Amino acid sequence: MLDIKIYGTSTPSYQLAKLKLIDALEGADIRYHLEEVTSVTDIMRDQVESVPAVRVNDRYLFQMRPNGHYNQSLREAIQKVLRLGNYGSMSKIIVPTDFSEASFGAYSFANLLAKQIHGVLWLTHVYHPVSTDINQLVMVNVEAENAHQQRLQSFVDSLNQDWIGNFITEPIVEGVFKVGFPRVELEEMSKTQNTVMVMGTTGAGDAFKKIFGSLSLDMAGSVSCPLFLIPPGASFPSMKRIMYLSEDLNFDSTHLMYVAGIASNLGLPLSLVHFRSDRKDDYNVQDSIDLFEAFYPELEFTIDITDTSDLFASIHYLVGDRNDCLVVLSTRHRNVFEQIFHRSVTDYAAVHTHCPLLILSDKVKERIYSGRKVYS
Amino acid sequence: MNILHPVSNIMTANPICIGANETLAVADKLFRENRIHHLPVLAEGKLVGMVSKSDFLFFRRGFTDTDYEKFEEDVRLNNYTARHIMTSKLAKLSPDDKINVALEVFKENLFHAIPVVENDRIVGILTTFDIINRLALDAEAKAVYEG
Numbered sequence: 001m002l003d004i005k006i007y008g009t010s011t012p013s014y015q016l017a018k019l020k021l022i023d024a025l026e027g028a029d030i031r032y033h034l035e036e037v038t039s040v041t042d043i044m045r046d047q048v049e050s051v052p053a054v055r056v057n058d059r060y061l062f063q064m065r066p067n068g069h070y071n072q073s074l075r076e077a078i079q080k081v082l083r084l085g086n087y088g089s090m091s092k093i094i095v096p097t098d099f100s101e102a103s104f105g106a107y108s109f110a111n112l113l114a115k116q117i118h119g120v121l122w123l124t125h126v127y128h129p130v131s132t133d134i135n136q137l138v139m140v141n142v143e144a145e146n147a148h149q150q151r152l153q154s155f156v157d158s159l160n161q162d163w164i165g166n167f168i169t170e171p172i173v174e175g176v177f178k179v180g181f182p183r184v185e186l187e188e189m190s191k192t193q194n195t196v197m198v199m200g201t202t203g204a205g206d207a208f209k210k211i212f213g214s215l216s217l218d219m220a221g222s223v224s225c226p227l228f229l230i231p232p233g234a235s236f237p238s239m240k241r242i243m244y245l246s247e248d249l250n251f252d253s254t255h256l257m258y259v260a261g262i263a264s265n266l267g268l269p270l271s272l273v274h275f276r277s278d279r280k281d282d283y284n285v286q287d288s289i290d291l292f293e294a295f296y297p298e299l300e301f302t303i304d305i306t307d308t309s310d311l312f313a314s315i316h317y318l319v320g321d322r323n324d325c326l327v328v329l330s331t332r333h334r335n336v337f338e339q340i341f342h343r344s345v346t347d348y349a350a351v352h353t354h355c356p357l358l359i360l361s362d363k364v365k366e367r368i369y370s371g372r373k374v375y376s
Numbered sequence: 377m378n379i380l381h382p383v384s385n386i387m388t389a390n391p392i393c394i395g396a397n398e399t400l401a402v403a404d405k406l407f408r409e410n411r412i413h414h415l416p417v418l419a420e421g422k423l424v425g426m427v428s429k430s431d432f433l434f435f436r437r438g439f440t441d442t443d444y445e446k447f448e449e450d451v452r453l454n455n456y457t458a459r460h461i462m463t464s465k466l467a468k469l470s471p472d473d474k475i476n477v478a479l480e481v482f483k484e485n486l487f488h489a490i491p492v493v494e495n496d497r498i499v500g501i502l503t504t505f506d507i508i509n510r511l512a513l514d515a516e517a518k519a520v521y522e523g
Contacts (some may be wrong), residue, residue, distance in 0.1 A: 011448035020446055070455040163461055165435050165452045 002032040002085055008052035015200060017052040017064060017074055020168060024078045026329050027118055028088030053077075056084055071162055079160070081280040082120070085142070091119035094189055094197040094225075096126065096182065099151065102200030105230050107159075110198040113228070113237035114171035116266055119196075121173045123159070123280075124189065126182040149177045190223040198228040216335055220359045234323060239356065243271045244328040246314060255330050255360045256288065260296045262358075268326070269300040270375040275314055276307045323354040329375050330360045377512050383478050384471035386510045387492050387500035393418050396428065399452040400435065403427055411522045414489040414501060417462045419512060422496045425462030428491065435461050468493050478502055 006021065008014030018036070025032050037043055043051060047364045053063040056075050062077035064070055074152050082088070095104040095110045107123065114121050127148045129140050151314035162168060190197055199219060219227060226228045244256070256272075263270040272284055285303050308314040319327050377386070392410055396419040403415060407429055417425040433480055435486035465472070467481050467492045469492045481490060482504055 012447040013455070015443075016451050018445040019447065068456055068460055070451060165437065165456065166450075167448055328493060 002030060002031050002077040002081065003035075003203070004081065005035045005037050005046070005050065005058075006261045007037045007046070007055070009038055009040070009185055011052075013064065013066070013070060014052040016167065017077075018055070019090055020074060021054065021078060021081065023287045024082055024168070025085070026087075028082055028085060028183035030082070032085075038102055051134070051183050054081060057216045060084065071165075071167055075162065075168050075172075076158065079174075080084045080167060082172065085175070087120050089116050089194065092122055092192060092195040093119045094122045094124055094176075094186070096124050096186055096197070096199055097152070097155070098125070099155070099272045100200070100202075100228075102202050102232065104200070105232060106198045106200035106228075106232070108226065109230045109234070109236050111171055113196075113198065119171065121159075121171050122189075122195075123152070123156055123173055124178065125149075125181060125221065126185045142326035144195060147199060154176050170183045183222070187222050187224070188221060190225040190227075192225075195225040196228065197223055197225055198230060203227050203233045207307055221361060223359075223361060227359040227361070229359060231354055231376070233354055234356045236356075237295050238324050239266075239268060239326050241269045241271055241317065241326075242266075242328060242358075243273060243325045243355075245273045245275065246330060247275045247320065255328075256291065257295065258327050258359070258360065260299055260301075261299075262326075264296045264299050269302070271325075272301065273318060274305045276305055277309060319355055321354075325355050326358055327355045328358045328360065330362075377420075377507075377514050379476040379479060380474050382472050383469050383475055383492055383502050384500065386506050387471070388504040388506060389500045391416060391460065392497065393426065393498065395419070395425065396424055396459040396462070397457050398510070399454050400432070400456050400461070401452055403458055408433065413415060413505075415458070416491050416501060417458045417491040417499050418498070419459075420489075423466070423468075423491055423493055423498045425459070425464040426455055426466055426491060427458050427462045428487070428489070431463065433460050466491060471499055475507075479507070482507075 002025070004021070004025075006014075006018055008017065018034075022034065037046065046055070048055075048061065051062050054060060055061045062073075062080055064073040064077060079124075082090070091114075093110050093114050097107065101292050107121075110121055113119065125148060127145055130146065141267070152175050154174050159173045162170050174375065176189070178189075186197070189195070197219070219237065220229065242259060244259050245254075260270060262291070272288060276283070283305070285305070288303055291302055306314055318327065391414075392406055392412060393416045394406060396417050404414070406415060413429040415427045416423055417427060436449065436452070440449045467485065467487070467490050469478060469481075469490050471492055471494055474494075478490060482488070488505070489501055489503040491498050492502055
């Protein structure tokens with residue numbers, strides 16, 4: 001529970017600050033108690049130098065500045081208040097960045113996703129320390145570490161802005177700087193409640209050999225949250241439908257609900273494609289239809305069953321030349337043999353498609369089953 | 377109209393201007409009260425930019441229905457200055473430039489007003505309306521019926 005005092009006389013800038021603050025707190029489901037302090041005597045007694053201003057828990061004071069700085073200072077104040085409330089129920093969208101083109105593409109995608117799902121962006125840079133061996137002593141290059149941290153901060157500052165005259169219409173961006181192994185740190189971050197991750201891939205060709213590309217593919221099987229992989233050229237506005245490719249829709253029913261939730265949230269039609277590679281496949285279409293009609297009656301969806309003996313060829317046929325859909329894959333493994341095979345299917349799709357991919361691992365399912373809210 | 381005459385013949389002399397640090401609430405008042413579409417922006421007496429009515433209306437984001445939008449509009453107009461939305465890279469004319477030079481500039485660009493300056497000080501403004509107005513008054517312009 002945040003105890004908030006808002007200071008100011010009833011000017012439009014005060015009223016706007018109050019409305020924006022309430023909107024932000026309620027949008028994030030953060031519990032709060034708001035007290036309005038409008039008497040000049042009380043404002044002076046509390047040592048507030050300029051109004052509007054916000055004080056949280058009788059401790060943190062955030063003051064808004066006039067003359068062209070109002071917008072930015074209001075944004076900063078609201079960001080700090082939300083941070084104190086740990087962003088409540090807002091989706092935390094982790095965007096790993098190495099400042100490459102691929103990560104900028106992922107950021108653009110994440111920015112629009114954040115607007116749609118009311119999320120906060122965690123722009124994350126994991127710095128892997130470079131050590132130098134001097135006179136048998138291992139020296140860590142602190143200057144390089146600081147330079148990376150400053151670069152991230154200035155990038156975050158440049159993103160935490162609104163178009164002139166707009167008031168907090170752009171998603172809030174938090175900079176997260178970590179030192180360590182990218183994969184380990186990102187895996188750990190993905191365990192945070194209510195997160196999704198958006199990563200860029202370097203695309204076709206020798207992507208496996210490129211560090212960032214291989215990292216993004218490694219992450220596909222190990223993250224504990226939904227993972228969006230964004231190849232070069234894929235964009236959020238070009239997505240016209242969501243295509244969920246699955247080999248075992250019975251098993252993936254939890255994922256299915258999650259994907260239906262996304263489709264419903266983004267207002268996109270959902271195409272389910274069930275790959276039937278097993279003669280004993282007992283997938284029942286009616287089960288999925290019943291599920292959607294019960295939980296998402298407004299959802300526009302189609303279900304296709306494709307008999308295939310070659311998943312690579314089938315995926316390529318469906319999405320190889322397309323760039324207008326979000327392709328959803330799960331890292332479902334039936335047995336040890338298929339574990340190897342399935343991993344390569346996910347990797348293949350990540351490298352050979354122009355569409356954004358959403359990878360749902362079994363860990364995501366465990367978290368959904370355990371009743372934690374991953375996506376809202 | 378002789379297009380080889382200087383622009384000073386047809387420009388609007390001593391146009392209404394706004395200070396670079398004046399709020400946009402002042403710009404709003406000037407646009408409404410004077411029924412003009414362009415405001416040259418001055419800093420220390422020198423021309424530093426221009427605010428067109430279309431720039432201004434774009435900045436205002438259209439209509440305000442709710443209290444929320446009215447507060448936003450009020451804060452917008454009182455917290456931003458002409459400097460924030462002005463166009464600073466301007467085409468300029470000198471009073472002695474010929475009208476055909478102005479015609480070429482208008483033909484090649486999307487804007488509708490060119491400030492006329494002398495030693496960095498604004499002495500007038502020439503708009504497409506000035507030219508149309510002059511053509512309409514031109515005794516030489518005739519309607520010729522054919523066929």
